[in-house]
Amino acid sequence: MKTELKRASALGTLIVLGGDNIPWITTLEQAGWRCYRCSDLRTAESLLLEVGPCIGVVDLTLDNFSLNGIAGVVNRNKQARWLALVREEQLDTEATCQFIVNFCIDYFTSPVPESQLLKTIGHQLGMLRLERKVWPELGQFGQHGLQGNTAVMKKLRHQVKRMAAADMPVFVQGEIGTGKELVAQAIHQASTRAKGAFVTISCESVNASWLIDEGSLSNAGRCCFGAADKGVLFLDEISMLDDERQQELLRLLQDGCFTTVCGRQVTSDLRLIVSTRHTLEELLAEGKIREDLYYRLNVLGLAVPALRDRGEDIVLLAEYLLLKFARQYNSMAKSLSDEAQKLILSYPWPGNVRELISQLKRAILLAESKVIEVDHLDLPRLSDDKQSLKTIREESERCALLSVLENNKGQISAAARELGVSRATMYRLLNKHDLVPPPRHFRQS
Structure with a gap:
């Protein structure tokens, strides 16, 4: 088994979330795998973004994390193929079963059958290699969105x-x-x-x-x-x-x-x-x-x-984000049409990278083919003479506010934190765009 793994694992990376003493990690490292242990979810998020496609193991046996917290990390990092390690009695819990069904390609109960686990991990490495043929640039997450030649x-x-x-x-x-x-x-x-x-x-x-x-x-x-x-x-x-x-x-x-x-x-x-x-x-x-x-x-x-100062690098960043989010949302979208690229280059992007991310997520969810077209982007066309730069920025600002409110389920304080502004500034912007929610009315007893 070790010989087989060594031959197959030159590019094998394994990230384990949680757990304690895990003897089979040594076996994988000796076979040539790069193995990382994470006891902190934010560190895990950074590492997963840096590493790209990999095998992920979620060890739930010691209850290191809340299930909601770990589900959030796993859901945001679908470039990893996830395995779960659980105690037998945890399978009687609906939440645990739901987590495994929603996010994992397999699971094992404690005590972990080492030979079977290693065989599964080796097979999933082969599946990752097939994915790389379909998504050849998916693993290039090392620059944290700092791509560009300008x-x-x-x-x-x-x-x-x-x-x-x-x-x-x-x-x-x-x-x-x-x-x-x-x-x-x-x-x-x-x-x-x-x-x-x-x-x-x-x-x-x-x-x-x-x-x-x-x-x-x-x-x-x-x-x-x-x-x-x-x-x-x-x-x-x-x-x-x-x-x-x-x-x-x-x-x-x-x-x-x-x-x-x-x-x-x-x-x-x-x-x-x-x-x-x-x-x-x-x-x-x-x-x-x-x-x-x-x-x-x-x-x-x-x-x-600012994004508007990055010139043609905006397209490189958009393509990087497109690959990342298309994989995350299981979309077939892989590229931007020539017209979509021109629109992205000509738009002033007052909301910067955050606005670009919102636009691409929307486009990915709407796209039904491999190419993102102009109509998938909710951006004003600069060819329309009736559109002034001020109008474009106002519309973009309104869209950004709607997007951040939606992301935070209408919670104004949380939306203000995401935008990096005070509550007072947030209310001023909402008033400006007529987005202030109606007051709640309580019936007197």
């Missing part, structure tokens, strides 16, 4: 490479939707901390304990400083952090430790990457950040270019 993208990739090598804080600036978190992930993946956690925190939602409050994560409820130990903490929109929290962050940078509200001291060796949509001059002039913290954080800085 000067601005070459400069950005060069900066990412240089900054990854220096274990210092990074300040990432760019308009809403330009992909600042993707840049932070690329820095993380190219650094010596790549095996550590990548923890994202929205500065608007930070509380006095700096807790991770995202229910889908296995480390929900932990202090983000502890969760990011040996890894990277990404603070999204630093201007939303109140002054007291900024002082705490400054003390962490100075002392390497943080005292929680209950008096527990958290020591952390982490790298900070922070983002903002404001220019660095605006942050200081408008008092959105303390000067002492600013000079501590702004050791290395880079600006993520």
